[in-house]
Amino acid sequence: MNPIRRVALGLRRRWRAxxxxxxxxxxxxxxxxSDFWMRLRRDDFMxxxxxxxxxxxxxxxxxxxxVRPGESAIDLGANKGFNAMILARALxxxxxxxxxxxxxxxxxxxxxxxxxxxxxxxxxxRVAVGERNGEVEIALSKQVxxxxxxxxxxxxxxxxxTITVPLRTVDSLVADCTPPLGPISFAKIDIEGSEGAAxxxxxxxxxxxxxxxxxxxxxTSLAAGGSSPAALDDILLPLGYRVFPMRWTSLEYFIKPRxxxxxxxxxxxxxxxxxxxxxxLVSPRYMDRVAPLLDxxx
Numbered sequence: 001m002n003p004i005r006r007v008a009l010g011l012r013r014r015w016r017a018x019x020x021x022x023x024x025x026x027x028x029x030x031x032x033x034s035d036f037w038m039r040l041r042r043d044d045f046m047x048x049x050x051x052x053x054x055x056x057x058x059x060x061x062x063x064x065x066x067v068r069p070g071e072s073a074i075d076l077g078a079n080k081g082f083n084a085m086i087l088a089r090a091l092x093x094x095x096x097x098x099x100x101x102x103x104x105x106x107x108x109x110x111x112x113x114x115x116x117x118x119x120x121x122x123x124x125x126r127v128a129v130g131e132r133n134g135e136v137e138i139a140l141s142k143q144v145x146x147x148x149x150x151x152x153x154x155x156x157x158x159x160x161x162t163i164t165v166p167l168r169t170v171d172s173l174v175a176d177c178t179p180p181l182g183p184i185s186f187a188k189i190d191i192e193g194s195e196g197a198a199x200x201x202x203x204x205x206x207x208x209x210x211x212x213x214x215x216x217x218x219x220t221s222l223a224a225g226g227s228s229p230a231a232l233d234d235i236l237l238p239l240g241y242r243v244f245p246m247r248w249t250s251l252e253y254f255i256k257p258r259x260x261x262x263x264x265x266x267x268x269x270x271x272x273x274x275x276x277x278x279x280x281l282v283s284p285r286y287m288d289r290v291a292p293l294l295d296x297x298x
Contacts, residue, residue: 027109029116034060036085037116039109046144050082058246058260058278059083059214063186064090066212066289072096072181074170074211076129076198077190079145081110081122087186088119096121096181098173102128102138102165103147125173127166130197136167148192150225152218155192169201184209185286190216196227199235206239210283212290213241217268219275229268236281237267244280244290245271262294 027039032050040047049055063083067073069092075084078099088097099122101107107126114122128136128149139159141147146155174181184205189195195215205211213236222228244262262280265271271279282290 034082034086036082036113038080038082038113044144046079050080056083058248059188060086062260062293063087063188063214065293066286067091067095067186070094071183071185072098074174074184074187074205075099076170076188077101077145077192078110078124079106081113083188084110084122085113085117085119087188088122091121093121094182096123096177098123098125098177098181100125100127100129100173102126103140103144104163106144106147123177125168127168127173128194129170129173129191129201130167130194131169131200132167133169133172134167135164137162137164146192148194148221149197150193150221152193152220152224154220170198171202171204174202174205184211186214187211188214193218193221193223193225193227196222196225196231196235199232203235206236206283210239210285212283212286213279213281215279215281217271217277217279229271233267233269240284241281242287243268243271244282244294245273246278246280247273260293262290264294 027041029037030040030051032038038050040051063086067087067090071091072095073087073091075087075097078084078101081099084097084099088095091097099110101110104126107124111124128138130136136149138147138149139151140161140163141155141158142160143158146158148155151159189198191198217229219229243265245265246260246262248260268279271277280290
């Protein structure tokens with residue numbers, strides 16, 4: 001290993017160990033590098049990433065470039081609100097974020113983050129999203145962010161309980177918003193296998209607003225939910241959506257990615273890379289906003 005890298009990694013591990021020792025059990029307020037206050041737990045991997053700014057770097061850097069002040073955005077699978085707060089900051093005081101999180105304990109932390117950081121424009125909906133309105137059982141996970149209507153085989157071992165929650169279509173949530181949402185220019189979708197069902201329930205929103213979609217594509221989770229990458233294509237491609245998988249490079253492990261590369265493929269199903277990847281899905285309406293990102297992600 002490069003001697004400089006060895007020293008940097010050693011210092012990094014010592015700093016992290018000191019931080020972990022500084023926390024007791026339970027949740028603790030910490031100011032994270034993205035300039036938010038968040039309640040973090042020392043034994044949670046995701047919280048560890050929030051604190052060290054090693055999560056969703058591409059989203060943190062590029063999502064704000066894809067929205068404009070006063071518009072609206074949707075965050076499906078809002079978790080503790082990190083992405084929702086990034087969007088709310090970019091959308092400004094007149095913007096709105098519809099944040100959907102069905103896990104009750106996680107949604108409660110999301111509400112605390114909204115209040116502590118001063119983002120009243122984040123509207124929290126404690127529901128699951130899908131292809132119809134009604135009720136549905138979801139599996140709660142011991143790993144925050146993995147609660148799911150369709151847990152995949154890896155997630156099943158982390159299930160702690162099951163609960164019944166309201167099931168809503170995105171179209172109905174948008175229609176019920178008071179006051180009405182402004183132009184919906186962006187949607188993040190990371191809902192552990194329910195992506196196909198969510199798209200089926202947001203056809204009107206997609207057709208009317210054409211939001212740019214930032215979506216996790218997990219073939220195993222989609223299969224658990226009875227869907228597939230090809231099923232996502234069947235909904236999006238007829239609306240003119242183009243598919244840009246994301247990848248990033250880094251000089252060293254301890255340096256944040258300096259380039260994020262968006263390379264177009266003809267469809268989600270045609271992407272050659274693995275079971276799990278992130279996609280930027282762009283309608284004709286917002287292609288001009290994405291274009292500056294395509295030159296090597298600079």
